[in-house]
Structure formats: C-alpha cells, structure tokens
C-alpha cells in the first residue's frame with residue numbers, strides 16, 4: 376500500500392501521530408512518504424492537524440488518494456464567540472498498537488536528529504477553562520508509557536505531557552528521565568503547585584536546559600509556590616526557568632503586569648502567551664512584544680516606559 380502524509384500545521388514541529396502512523400505502516404511493509412503533489416496516486420493519505428483554525432487553516436484534500444483520513448485535535452476544535460470549543464466526537468485517537476509504537480523520527484530529520492519526543496502521561500485534573508486536555512484526555516493524569524517507548528539514547532528528550540506532576544507515578548517517571556542523562560524539556564510546563572521536596576530533588580539531578588512553568592490564572596496566587604521553588608531549586612541560573620503567562624483570557628493588564636513583575640522579582644523569565652491573538656487588544660500585543668524580547672525586557676524594566684519603536 377502507498378501511504379501519503381500531510382502535516383497541515385507545517386513542518387516546524389514534529390507531528391507525533393504522523394510519526395507513529397508512519398512507523399506502523401512501514402512495519403507492515405507499506406510505502407510511506409510525504410504527500411506533495413497530485414501527480415502520483417496514493418492508496419491512503421493521512422492529514423494531521425494539531426492547532427485550531429485560529430492558528431492553522433485546513434488544507435485542501437488531495438484528489439489522488441483512494442482514501443483520506445483527517446485527524447488531530449485541530450479538527451475537533453471550533454471557535455465560538457472568540458472561545459475555542461473541543462468536540463471529542465470529532466477527534467480520532469490512534470489505535471493502541473499505533474499509539475505505543477516507537478515513532479518514525481526519520482520524517483523530521485532536522486528536528487529530531489538528537490531529540491526524542493513523546494508522552495509519559497496523559498490527562499490533567501485541573502480543567503482550566505481555556506484548555507482542551509481534560510476534554511480530550513480526561514481529568515486525571517495517568518501514566519501511559521515508559522521513556523524507552525520513544526527514547527533510545529538521543530541527547531535530548533522533549534516531554535509533551537500536560538501535567539506529569541499530577542500523576543501518582545511521577546517519581547518513577549522523573550527517575551527514568553534522570554537515569555537517561557538526556558537533556559529534558561517539559562515543553563507543556565510543570566505544575567508549580569505540585570512540586571514538593573522530592574520532586575525538587577529529582578529535578579535537581581536531571582539534566583535540563585530550561586524548565587517551563589505556567590501562571591495562567593491571575594485569580595490564583597502562585598507567588599508562594601514560585602518563591603518556594605526558587606529557594607529550594609539548587610540551580611540558580613535564572614535563564615533556566617521560563618513561566619508562560621496567559622493573557623487576553625479575562626485578565627486585566629494590571630493583573631498581567633503583576634504576574635510578570637512578580638515572576639521577574641523571583642528569578643523567573645515570564646513569557647506572555649495571548650489567547651485568541653487576532654482579537655487581542657493592542658495593549659496586550661505590545662505587552663507581549665515588550666516582555667518576550669529579552670533585550671528590551673531587561674533594558675526597559677517598566678512597561679510604562681516601553682516604546683514600540685524599540686521592536
């Protein structure tokens with residue numbers, strides 16, 4: 376069988392579902408390649424889309440395929456009154472024998488040359504209003520794999536789990552990451568509220584270039600948690616601790632600035648994320664430009680003095 380793949384979001388980030396589908400088809404003896412034109416006939420083409428239409432427009436279906444299968448969270452989200460709504464019935468989970476296969480990293484040779492990607496857990500108990508994880512994966516964080524399922528000695532490993540620290544097996548999983556001696560990136564952020572002394576100690580032993588956290592809801596006072604972590608985490612290099620700050624989801628600019636200034640004072644690097652950016656107020660987009668440009672952020676510490684001509 377000849378199988379074609381379309382990464383609708385582009386090729387800037389590896390699509391794990393496509394890598395697993397490719398590995399599964401190749402194991403069956405099928406030919407797998409990127410779909411790139413209508414010239415050649417395919418038996419089956421997969422179109423995968425992670426992001427909603429607000430970020431990635433859908434691509435036209437290929438005309439030269441016997442069958443087209445579209446899947447991914449991006450096809451299950453609609454934008455209703457400026458808010459993304461997830462429709463579980465439109466999502467298409469992978470079959471277990473595909474979900475747990477070692478991914479075909481050769482699809483993205485540049486992005487995965489020295490980096491493994493995968494999930495050790497799925498789900499999150501928090502159910503934040505702007506997030507689709509609870510609807511898609513459930514309101515509990517559960518172990519779904521050991522590291523060896525998608526890592527085989529690469530120098531770096533990117534863990535895409537929504538909330539690994541909410542999983543009861545977290546210490547086992549963190550210990551696996553420590554033992555790998557790979558550089559670990561938790562790219563969805565660690566839940567600062569769930570970090571205790573044992574987790575801090577394991578993170579202290581782990582090779583990391585950057586730890587990611589989030590402070591999304593200004594109504595939650597996370598300052599004590601960040602302060603405690605800052606005190607206890609052995610590595611004092613502030614560049615290794617980035618905190619996503621969600622804006623344009625019901626927060627005022629005063630609340631946005633409070634989170635940004637508090638995090639900076641505690642030795643973290645705030646990084647502004649904008650919900651529904653197309654419809655965000657100009658002030659919020661300026662705030663993002665000021666905060667996320669490290670040179671400007673460090674040389675103009677007060678947002679009131681930011682001049683957009685700077686960049």
Ligand code: SF4
Nearest residue numbers: 499501502503506537
């Ligand atoms: S804590 Fe993170 S993963 Fe969990 S619901 Fe909130 S945003 Fe989603």
